[in-house]
Amino acid sequence: MGFEELLAIYEGKLVKEEHRNIWVSIELKRGEITDPSLEVLGKARQLADMLGTRVEALVFSSKREVAEKLVRYGSDNVYIVKTFPQGKFNLETYAKSLTKLAKERKPEIFLFPHTYTGSAIAALVAANLETGLVTNCVDLSIDTSERVLLQTKPIYNGKLNVVIYTPERKPQIATLKPGSAAKPFEDELRSGGISTIEVDPGEIKTKVIGEEKVKIKRDIEEAEIVFWGGTGLGSKENFDVLRRLAEKFGATVAATREAVEMGLAEEDITVGLTGKRIKPRVCLAFGVKGSYENLAAVKAKHLIAVNEDEEDPIFKIADLGVIGNPSKIAELMVKKSS
């Protein structure tokens, strides 16, 4: 930086860094702020304190209580965004509105929760603003010497982590993987500004013409979430409880070879060395002992096991093991999740 430039900054004629503040895009589910959004807010708070800047939350909602809650969770400012056409969620409207706002108000960092919608909106906004985006981050920190956001993400199934940054463009945009930051505490005494801003997103070409609930039925081999029942469930009735539980969580039901032979379930959902192989993201095993026959066919990212005998081999490989009666626990879970 030359002397003249420094002087200009000193005299207030030149603002060197015009991009300021950390923005957080907040998602709502049935009117409530989602946990992944609050986690992003907590992370933004930490980063803002390092940068000496402010956290501003943006939410597409007209409810004031939501905005007040966002202040208590760490926002210095909350913008309630009103856009047109109002009403149902539309990806295009949200992305165009946020693009326009970011163009006008120039945040330094713009963070989103890494959800299906959050990652898509972030991608559209980043492309429109011609700036860098790093998705699915598990950590965000600041390189204070260069004032850049360091964004860490796992690649190749977590075999390697990469730290990426956006050297020149602003805002630096990232999506944060749910569960990778702590949900902040609610501070009843925190105060902040709340304002409503209206944005005209321009021409919207897509139109939401209908809504429906979907039950995605997938083959066991392709399922992301599998509830796996074994002989520990004891009876056909208990296996049906597992089915009902699976329905509530959108999971696919599988059975061990032993359970099928006991007559608890049908042949076609057998998972094992002599059955189907699965590689779900989440596998919840109820009453599965974990013999070699069983485990050789399962490659789950997260394996949870519920069984009575602490000595069962499944507890050696599970991430979380619960010692208890599997059918009783399944039944309680059905009751509680309805």
Place this chain on the structure above:
Amino acid sequence: MGIVVCVKAVYDPEEVRVHKRTMTLLIEGLHLKLNPLDKYAVEAALKLKEKWKTSVTALSIGPEEAEDVLRRTLAMGVNKAYLVTDESIKDHDPFLTAYLLSKAIKKLGDFDLVVCGEKSIDWENRQVGPQIAAFLQIPLLHRVDNIELGNGKVRVREVFDGEALWVESPLPAAITIIKGGNKPRFPSPWNISKAYRKMRVEKWGLKDLGLSREELKAKTVTKVRRQFIFERKRETKLMVEEAEAASDKLISHLNKLLEEI
């Protein structure tokens, strides 16, 4: 009516190993594969081709060896295949990838739909599909498992967490496809042999896209600073609780896991 389907050649994360000292990927001896989720995109495009008598063009960007992956799409039934490949494209930058693909799509000429897989299994960015839509300035239809065409419009079902939206859009539009719609077809040995013997994969370098190295540099917006391994040993957390408390904890633990995508 034309459909462009974008695919990626990837190394299987299950096969890749990491060199512990250099923190680099060991890919020697491994083959590039067609990204599994892109197979669903190819299948969706082929289904539309059969119904609407249109042509499907496969497009990819990557090293020369990615040609094999495009041959596989030809064997599946794609009409033409193009590979953007240039020595100067080295860095990993999804923004640049999306930009170059959008340039290539413009060069291909008139199209009605651009179809992409939801994400690639190596970097899992979920970024290129949406950004192609943005660079082409066409609507994005995201996480689609159902496509209907007619009257110059497209209607799709977008699936988000157990809820689905039916969305209507004018053409042209970009679509990202999720697993769960149509099952990707296996090419017959005869088609595989035809794809290798009789069909061509056209290769485009930077010049063919009308781009200079400077422009390439200007469209590279992110940089990798370092790579590291985060060793996570699998350790079982055992919980001995009353059924009542255990079920509560299991539900909240499950809900947390389900929020990840």
